[in-house]
Amino acid sequence: MAPPPEARNRADGPVYGHLVQARDIHGGVTVHTAPAAGPVPDVSLDPPRPATATRGRDDLLTTLRRAMRDGEPVPHVLTGPGGFGKTTIAAALAEHARAEGWTVFWVRPDTILPSMLEVAVELGGAREEADSFRAAPRQAARWVWRHLDSAPRPWLLVIDNADRPELLDPENRPGEQRGWLRSSPGGFVLVTSRVDDPALWAPATVHHVDSLGDADAATALTDHAGGQRSPGAERLAARLGGVPLALALAGRILATHGVLFPDADALLGHLDQDLTRLDALSAPAAAGEDDERRLLSGVWELSLRVVGERNPQAIPLLRVLAVLGADSHAVPLRRLPLSELAEGPMASLDEAGLARAINALVVHGLVTTSRQVTGTVSLRLHPLVSETLRAHLGPDSEPLLETARRLLEWRADHDLALEMGAYSALHVVLLRLHGHAHPDTVRAHIRFHRAVMLLGFEERAELGLRDIVDRSRADLGDEHVETLRARHALADALRARDRIEEAEDIYLAVFDARERVLGPLHPDTLSTRHQVTLMAALRGDLDTAEEGFRALWRTYADHSQEDDQVALSTLENLSFVLLYRGDHDGAEEGFRRVARFRATALGEMHPTTIDAHFGLARVAFERGDHRAAAEAFGRVVEWREEALGGDHALTDQAREWRERAIRSLGSG
Known part of the structure; x- marks a missing residue:
């Protein structure tokens, strides 16, 4: 029997797997393995x-x-x-x-x-x-x-x-x-x-390429949902920040899960507290080649991986910024001092390293920069980026969260809108990690409501703090350090609403507990002691107030703590008491000292530094120098507009005093 034609015993083209080739039915068998796969052309x-x-x-x-x-x-x-x-x-x-x-x-x-x-x-x-x-x-x-x-x-x-x-x-x-x-x-x-x-x-x-504007974002969402405008499409598109991928995922969910989410408002309610649900719901529809680019978490994770290959320190910095810059609040570079980054995940950063880390985030589009008219450079994250990053902070992120808390407390009450958003975000993360009864969770919630109060929303702050006090008493005990902190903050909110007697009762009870639990020289005890004395001043008992403020100031001086912020508040309030009693020279000396210390420690534009300048303007007015008072109050108005906003109660207060000084100048 003749062998088969040679042409019948050939294999042309690429070989995948193994090729078994027989020369003829009586001969040997040769096994050809496939060559190693090279890069597949894309x-x-x-x-x-x-x-x-x-x-x-x-x-x-x-x-x-x-x-x-x-x-x-x-x-x-x-x-x-x-x-x-x-x-x-x-x-x-x-x-x-x-x-x-x-x-x-x-x-x-x-x-x-x-x-x-x-x-x-x-x-x-x-x-x-x-x-x-x-x-x-x-x-x-x-x-x-x-x-x-x-x-x-x-x-x-x-x-x-x-x-x-x-x-x-x-x-x-x-x-x-x-x-x-x-x-x-x-x-x-x-x-x-x-x-x-x-x-x-x-x-x-x-x-x-930036995110979409509101109108285009709502239309894009509608396109992906099948073309019919759904009730709440504008609100959902805004919540998703106009990010095209997020809009596409949300649209697919509306098109696929119409029974669960009959309209955009229904989906918005489901996503509002946890945007990670967007990935979970859309994962089947988004599956396929290149999966990580099809989901929000994958997109950001890929970005982090690319950035981290070039600058590992940029990653913890970005996650800290995701807390500080929640809700797209700009984070001034001054809120990132190396002294406060010296502990924790970014301890090795120096000035050049911080600049390189920031530049890596900017170059990869994760952070944008802006420069205010004052020359302040700030960093900003897209709200959807920061929210997604926070949603993936787990127990191993505790050092990062501690760094964020330390940065917030380092210049407390300086950027109130930023601090309110940051403490709200920090509270949400800690609530997810530890629950509402954990001291860290309670503390972040208290600080959030303090910022709310200082921004002029005293009633909202009072309601929130009452709830925290009740929960903390039940979960931690009546004299736990965080329960006492919550009670003190509640008294602050009541004082801001001019409910002096209620506030004083709480301050006295907290002072008694703190003195027993923490000791008479603990910073928290001294802070409450200051508030107790302030209540006497607000009741008009100037003798008791002056005596109390002088004694407290001596306590700080004896321990070389004159630059402590509560110590400076003590001197400031003592200066107001002296002003009311006609000691203009003593009051001016005190206000100038406070302004100098605060400017050095906190900056010229810190709200409490501006408060000291308000005191100096009051001294000029009480002396009868109405021209100098009008000019000084005018500067305070400008500074408070920049630091607190044009509609803040303290800005209005400075305007009223400026007008009073101008009227007095005219009548004189």
């Missing part, structure tokens, strides 16, 4: 198509289409945080290019060499030549770009998710166009990247 002539219309990007797409049509001689780069829609914009441009008859190539940097070689083969390059360049990236880039430059018809090359720019050129800055990123007369190059560093990409044109 190039497509059929790039992703947007699932819905691309909302809120008309101007940017017009700019990109014009640049593509005019053959601009530089690449264009879309930058911004993950989930903000860079890939969607690129896909929309690819749709346009295809409709115009252009060839579209869509590649990913993690397989850039085999993918770009595949591009050249698509353009007519010999596969044998392509294979010969796999071990020579430099020569490969030149060979590929020769084919791109001489392509028979125009093309669009999208390099998507270039979050590690060094993959485009390990030896040079990508913008130098010596590696895989180049401009070409044959087509148009568009890159998407989290890395928002114009200097890195120059001379490429960089476009920063």
